[in-house]
Amino acid sequence: MKHNDCLMDLQQLRYVVALAETRNFTRAAERCRVVQSSLSHRIAGLERELGVTLFARSSRRTELTGAGAAFLVGARECLAAADRAVADAAAAGGSVRGRLAVGMIRTTAAVDVPELLQRYRARYPEVRVSLEAGSSDELAAAVRKGELDIVFLGLPEGEQPAGVESLVLDRDAHVLVVPAGHRLAGASRVTLHEVADETFVDFRDGSPGRAQTDQAFAAAGLARDIAYEAGVAELITQLIARGLGIALLPSAFVRPLVADDPQLALVPVVEGPRRVEYLAWSRFNPSPATRALLDVLGAGPRS
Structure with a gap:
């Protein structure tokens, strides 16, 4: 089959993307608001037209083949370009x-x-x-x-x-978050040297959130013990409330979060991490x- 004999349309591309993302013909059909038999028929027709198998099928699983994975990249790009063309035309009309x-x-x-x-x-x-x-x-x-x-x-x-x-x-300074009964809970301010020997809870290693505090301690020539890593700040504060460690978090975010939490206290930090x-x-x-x-x-x- 010659390439320019291909008659695929945008709807077929949408079906392929939906099936690739859901890995299930029923869910893909629901997403596309068509009956499952129609979606299956159109995808099978596209595979015949292309001369390749896009999906490996069994009674329990549906997965992209190597050819399907390669096709998916272009399909997404094509759909994005089509959506952009519609949006640009609408914007030109106000x-x-x-x-x-x-x-x-x-x-x-x-x-x-x-x-x-x-x-x-x-x-x-x-x-x-x-x-x-x-x-x-x-x-x-x-x-x-x-x-x-x-x-x-x-x-x-x-x-x-x-x-x-x-x-x-915005630009923001970090504050120290400690359990309410911590020795520093009532301090007017602390330095990094004063907390370097504490056990810390922080974001995952390599993340920008972690880098903010890592860089501040490195600049001060200090090391610290990070016993717990978490992906979200809310979990970090929950671990602190249980007495498992302390943390340095952006003040603008954490102040409202702990304002009404009697288990936590905030302490300003001298020359601590800063976030933009x-x-x-x-x-x-x-x-x-x-x-x-x-x-x-x-x-x-x-x-």
Whole structure:
């Protein structure tokens, strides 16, 4: 079969993506709002047309083949380009629609994201928004790959997001979080030297959240014992409340979190870690929905 004899359409590509992500014909059909037999028939027809098997099937499992995995990359790119073409055409006519993929660190504090999206919805009700949480390095990489449109990041002071457009939202100092009965719970302030021998709870090694504190201790020529690692700040504070350690966390995020918690106390830190919160988005031709969010935030117009 010659390549230009191929008659695949966007709907077939959507079926392939849905099946690849759900690995189940019934769930894929539900997502695409079609009957399962129709989805199965269209995917089988596409495989015959291409001359390759995209999915390995059994009574219990459905998985991409090597050819299917290769095809999936282009299918996603094609669907994204089609969605972008529709959004660009609508924007040229004065209407913003389409999809907006937003990523955020779990400790975002500079912007009330739900309130921002409420204002965004009031102005652009035809945009569908998806939210994803992750670490700053993962989110910035997703923007560079085109997987996310705009993200809220937190990085150590002096470090900037690479390969993306970015805007500083806030700068913040960390505070020490200790159990209420800890020897330092009533202190007016502490230094890193005073807490270096304590047992710490922190974010996972290699994450930007962890790097903020690691760099501060390294700059002071100090080492520390990290007994527990966690992916989210809420779990870190729960471990601290149980007396398992102490932590240094961004003050703007943690103060509201522990304000009404009698099991925890906050102590200012002299020359401790500092964090910069950023808004970041693609350098290359951001979507109309992305530019609209920047405008609602008061950061537009951008190109």
